[in-house]
């Protein structure tokens with residue numbers, strides 16, 4: 311009986327390899343980017359864990375339990391980043407894969423019940439997809455190309471020489487390495503923080519679009535510096551120009567301008583924003599980031 315089951319598990323391991331690799335990258339990226347972004351743990355920043363929890367509490371079905379997270383947001387933020395790193399490393403190495411999958415499912419479930427609870431339709435939430443994408447690894451384990459499989463082989467070949475501790479040490483070293491990487495990234499100004507500073511203060515005035523290209527009662531999409539910095543420039547009334555970062559504060563999709571009456575809509579999880587960029591509904595934790603602009607020499611420019 312045991313052999314066919316092992317054989318099946320081996321085959322499943324190959325089939326699961328792309329999924330395991332993808333999920334490992336997602337969790338490693340999530341953990342490292344949290345550690346590397348100084349705003350995530352800065353309670354004063356609108357991009358912090360504290361600001362996100364404050365914004366989502368009222369709409370979350372577990373909002374009552376989020377009070378403790380809100381008042382200890384730095385501790386919970388660090389714990390979350392480390393947990394994501396640990397899950398990513400567990401999946402990447404195939405070490406204690408079922409435990410890593412269970413931890414990842416817990417993280418995805420908590421994010422689904424909070425950050426992406428307002429997604430509409432509900433199945434468009436990425437977190438609910440991650441939750442179920444991890445179930446095959448919870449059930450079948452990692453299979454091939456994993457430390458779990460190597461440990462199984464070693465145990466069968468050398469019953470008296472348990473190498474679990476050595477494998478654990480490898481996993482722990484990888485976790486510390488990933489945290490050091492994140493902290494090293496933190497010591498350099500990140501792309502996102504540079505961008506925020508540009509929008510907030512330091513952008514030397516630069517033209518965004520000729521005035522004539524922005525229809526009265528409409529909007530035109532522009533780029534602030536490069537294609538990965540999209541923005542909307544609006545002229546809701548003749549001669550009155552406003553601009554917003556076009557990236558949705560939820561997960562960064564480019565929002566669509568609907569109309570001067572209906573404002574903006576995010577195509578990914580259907581957050582909506584009024585023409586002044588304020589959040590109306592959906593999972594976005596706050597409104598669109600405004601970009602101060604002025605008119606000079608026939609152009610709408612950043613201030």
Ligand code: FES
Nearest residue numbers: 558560561576579
């Ligand atoms: S609502 Fe999720 S990215 Fe906009």
